[in-house]
Amino acid sequence: MTRKLLTSIAIAGLLSAQLSLAGEETVTVVVKGYKFQPEEITIKPGTTVRWENQEKRQYHSVYFDALGDEEGDYFFPDEIRERTFDTPGTYPYICEPHHETHNMKGVVHVVE
Ligand SMILES: [Cu+2]
Numbered sequence: 001m002t003r004k005l006l007t008s009i010a011i012a013g014l015l016s017a018q019l020s021l022a023g024e025e026t027v028t029v030v031v032k033g034y035k036f037q038p039e040e041i042t043i044k045p046g047t048t049v050r051w052e053n054q055e056k057r058q059y060h061s062v063y064f065d066a067l068g069d070e071e072g073d074y075f076f077p078d079e080i081r082e083r084t085f086d087t088p089g090t091y092p093y094i095c096e097p098h099h100e101t102h103n104m105k106g107v108v109h110v111v112e
Helices: 003-021
Strands: 026-032 034-036 040-043 047-053 080-086 089-094 107-110
Touching: 026 040, 040 047
Parallel strands: 026 047, 040 107
Antiparallel strands: 026 034, 047 080, 089 107
């Protein structure tokens, strides 16, 4: 390889490292046993949170009332829900069918 090509590859590597520092990553919350695991997470702005339903047969929801979510968006085993958080803040959420019966709720902290 030529030196010029090697240099461009090195620069591309630096650029992608900076992009990931800006927060382009995904954090997974496991949904299992009527719980969000972990219930509380702290992420940087720009991070995507992915909720994975790992139950055998139980559906759940990830409902952010303060963000204007529609009710009834249930997801089933092996399905996911994703949301990207761009603005710092504290974002509580619940599972609509189980927040009262199983205290099924969580919170996302977005911190610079
Ligand atoms: Cu639930």
